[in-house]
Amino acid sequence: MKKIILIAFVVLSVVTLLYTLTSEETEVVIIQEENEEIFLPTVEYGIAMDSFMVYKDVIEPNQFLANILLKYHIPYTEIDMLVKMSKDVFDVKKIASGKKYTILCSKDSIGKAQCFIYEPNQTEYVVFDMRDSISIYKGQKEVETKIKHIKGTINSSLYKTLSDKKASPVLAIEMANVYAWTIDFYAIQKGDWFDVLYEEKYVGDQFVGIGKILAANFNHYGKDYYAYRFEQDGITNFFDEKGNSLKRAFLKSPLEFGKLTSGFTMKRFHPVQKINKPHLGTDYAAPTGTPILATGDGVVVESAHKVYNGNYVKIKHNSTYTTQYLHMSKRLAKTGQRVKQGDVIGYVGSTGLATGPHVCYRFWKNGAQTNHLKEETPPAEPVKNEHKERFILLKDSLNKKMNPPTDLVSL
Numbered sequence: 001m002k003k004i005i006l007i008a009f010v011v012l013s014v015v016t017l018l019y020t021l022t023s024e025e026t027e028v029v030i031i032q033e034e035n036e037e038i039f040l041p042t043v044e045y046g047i048a049m050d051s052f053m054v055y056k057d058v059i060e061p062n063q064f065l066a067n068i069l070l071k072y073h074i075p076y077t078e079i080d081m082l083v084k085m086s087k088d089v090f091d092v093k094k095i096a097s098g099k100k101y102t103i104l105c106s107k108d109s110i111g112k113a114q115c116f117i118y119e120p121n122q123t124e125y126v127v128f129d130m131r132d133s134i135s136i137y138k139g140q141k142e143v144e145t146k147i148k149h150i151k152g153t154i155n156s157s158l159y160k161t162l163s164d165k166k167a168s169p170v171l172a173i174e175m176a177n178v179y180a181w182t183i184d185f186y187a188i189q190k191g192d193w194f195d196v197l198y199e200e201k202y203v204g205d206q207f208v209g210i211g212k213i214l215a216a217n218f219n220h221y222g223k224d225y226y227a228y229r230f231e232q233d234g235i236t237n238f239f240d241e242k243g244n245s246l247k248r249a250f251l252k253s254p255l256e257f258g259k260l261t262s263g264f265t266m267k268r269f270h271p272v273q274k275i276n277k278p279h280l281g282t283d284y285a286a287p288t289g290t291p292i293l294a295t296g297d298g299v300v301v302e303s304a305h306k307v308y309n310g311n312y313v314k315i316k317h318n319s320t321y322t323t324q325y326l327h328m329s330k331r332l333a334k335t336g337q338r339v340k341q342g343d344v345i346g347y348v349g350s351t352g353l354a355t356g357p358h359v360c361y362r363f364w365k366n367g368a369q370t371n372h373l374k375e376e377t378p379p380a381e382p383v384k385n386e387h388k389e390r391f392i393l394l395k396d397s398l399n400k401k402m403n404p405p406t407d408l409v410s411l
């Protein structure tokens, strides 16, 4: 008897349990129905995709708009019209292999293409809409910006350190730009370290590129070089912790007092050689012994004597600019020496090919000799007094993100 009661009890419990489960299921179904009422169609490229057959692919070599669209039942006449109409928006000749495209076709038995969407890069797209009348337009995917923080120590190269940290190597180029006037990125050494706060751009989960560098500290030869991105009077620049611009202007002349006697020209009559030849420098005359100044911070890459140049010094300022000073009576700066703007590197003389005491000043930009007087060397204006308070607030907030207490550092 007791057994029967027990079995009955167990059966009853199971039935109750089943009933409970079933009723819960019923409830779930109701929720689903409610959800269906607020169902949202999948929207991509600003188009509701659900009403089409969607084909996604990549342009193959020798594939053009015509041979793609013909497959999806678009006649030549219509393709021709598309090409003509797209001229002002997008040149179809630029459709390149390897790029992504999407075709939206009607869901009927024919499956004719309704839209062709081409992606020239990761953020833009071009829509060829053939639904009612033809319309062609460009669109932009939604790009999300995330702020990233990376610290690293250089063992072999900045690129290597960044790739070890899974950061884009483009960040190295951006950092070199920020520090173009203060650090020679070809001379960074093992043990240098950096701390950088910057933006990364994403479309969905896909990384599409580096945004702005917001702040950085680069420790080079044991010295901190801070950089804070700051805008004043509509111009954005990088400033150090004291509000000084990271950009340095060159001195206009290597002599404090000197007379410009011969300018930069592609053709001049050489006073010694008596022939026409380009003069790729600017001559400043001054008495022998007048101090010659480094026009900018940098490293002496040559301090030597040559037949034509006489005694000369060549200074590399950064990866962009190099300067040279010829015909010195005496050289002071030595090869490998670091010099500051205004440092005396030698004295005026007439060694080498010269008729009288002068300094021939030569200026290179990206490896090409240019007229320094026509170069727009960057301004070196510091943070202005009226913007100081705003700069300090920004600097403090960036420092909090960049130098959190060590136990909070996740990277």
Ligand SMILES: [Zn+2]
Residues within 6 Å of the ligand: 262, 279, 281, 282, 283, 359, 360, 361
């Ligand atoms: Zn000269």
